[in-house]
Amino acid sequence: MHIPDGFIPLWQCAIYWTIAIIFLIFAFRWGRKNLSEKNIPLFAVLAAGIFAIMSMNIPVPFGSSGHMVGAAMVAIIFMSPWAAVIVIALVLMVQGIFFGDGGITTMGANILNMGVAGGFVGYYVWKGLYRPYMGKDGILKGLGVLGKRKWWAIGIASWIAIFYAACQAAIEMWLAGTFPLGLGLFYMGGYHAMIGVFEAIITVIVISTIEKVRPDLLAWNRLPRANADDIVPEPSEPREVASK
Amino acid sequence: MNTTERNLLIGGLIIALIIGVLSPFIASTQPDGLEASANHLNPSALINPGYWHAPFDNYQVHQLGDGYLSGIVALVIGVFIALGFVYVVVEILKRKNRTNN
Numbered sequence: 001m002h003i004p005d006g007f008i009p010l011w012q013c014a015i016y017w018t019i020a021i022i023f024l025i026f027a028f029r030w031g032r033k034n035l036s037e038k039n040i041p042l043f044a045v046l047a048a049g050i051f052a053i054m055s056m057n058i059p060v061p062f063g064s065s066g067h068m069v070g071a072a073m074v075a076i077i078f079m080s081p082w083a084a085v086i087v088i089a090l091v092l093m094v095q096g097i098f099f100g101d102g103g104i105t106t107m108g109a110n111i112l113n114m115g116v117a118g119g120f121v122g123y124y125v126w127k128g129l130y131r132p133y134m135g136k137d138g139i140l141k142g143l144g145v146l147g148k149r150k151w152w153a154i155g156i157a158s159w160i161a162i163f164y165a166a167c168q169a170a171i172e173m174w175l176a177g178t179f180p181l182g183l184g185l186f187y188m189g190g191y192h193a194m195i196g197v198f199e200a201i202i203t204v205i206v207i208s209t210i211e212k213v214r215p216d217l218l219a220w221n222r223l224p225r226a227n228a229d230d231i232v233p234e235p236s237e238p239r240e241v242a243s244k
Numbered sequence: 245m246n247t248t249e250r251n252l253l254i255g256g257l258i259i260a261l262i263i264g265v266l267s268p269f270i271a272s273t274q275p276d277g278l279e280a281s282a283n284h285l286n287p288s289a290l291i292n293p294g295y296w297h298a299p300f301d302n303y304q305v306h307q308l309g310d311g312y313l314s315g316i317v318a319l320v321i322g323v324f325i326a327l328g329f330v331y332v333v334v335e336i337l338k339r340k341n342r343t344n345n
Contacts, residue, residue, distance in 0.1 A: 001276065003278065004290075005292060005293050005295045006291065006293040007282075007289050031334065031338075032338075035334055037245065037249070037338070039334070040245075040249075040331060041245065041249045041250070041253040041331075042252065042256075043331070043334045044253065044328075044331035045252060045253055045255075045257065046256075047326045047329075047330035048323045048324075048326045049259060049260045049263070050326075051322055051323055051326035052261070052263035052319065055263075055322070056263060056267040056270065056271045057271045057272040057273075057274070057276055058272060060274075060277075062280075063274055063275070063280060064275060064276065064277055064279075064280035065271075065272035065273075065274040065275065065277075065280075066276055086333075091326055091330070093329070094326045094329055096298070097296075098298055098299055098300050098321075098322065099298050099302075099303050099318070100300075101303070103295065103296070104296045166277060169278065170281075178285075178286055179285045180285065184281065184285060187277075187284055187285060188277060188281050191280055214252065217252075
């Protein structure tokens, strides 16, 4: 999904760069407030892993291939879309400057598509699907955090994040006069709907592995928990009827 | 950095390097979603205007040719650059936070 130089006119690239810089400023502010000694190795390792896995294109039907983006994964792990903006933007800079993957002029658009849209859409879809178990006060209210619903929420959020990012790129292509809108959305959306399945599977695998190996690294495991009396069981689980 | 965090860093780096080393052998050569769309809709857009010449263009170390070794070396270099770059930026952010506090 890395837009190379030449796909978008320079004046539009300048607009995307400006918007991307504004998001980066907010993301770095979040980083200054929230990053700790414990987060830094995870941040760096996720960036290295995302760089590596982005290079491994998986074939999808109809003569195309795709790779993971990882923005939703980072946003969910840190429970913040700003974390995704930082990691994905820095990885895109390395890819664009050293490896020619994605353009320099179009890097702002790439940051907006993969880092900002991927991170925000992934995080808020996950949060929306998960809301029944998370109070407005940030206290987990249910057993959902331990159930299958969590993995479905992560998978669906990852899929929607990459699909939305691709559609946003198609709209940018249309504004640039590179793709017609309808066909651009059809092809970009269609290819990335298939690629998104891999994104969802890999995101669930990575987060479930972290949950098993180092659960303390997942932000939701550091949230305050409600008292056992307040816990609401999963909808699929039979409710226990209190008997006197 | 304590031992636990160092182990995380080393473990994650090893996994990233394994993916990087395997990638040239198992990655698909089919165009990605954007390129495939451009092939259908506007192939002329794929012509690189040449604003920037990346040193490891197309994930290859060109001095080593365009074989598997070239791809592996490029990806290993990339993993270390990504790890180091993000580590330094995040460390700077954290130190600024400590300075402000």
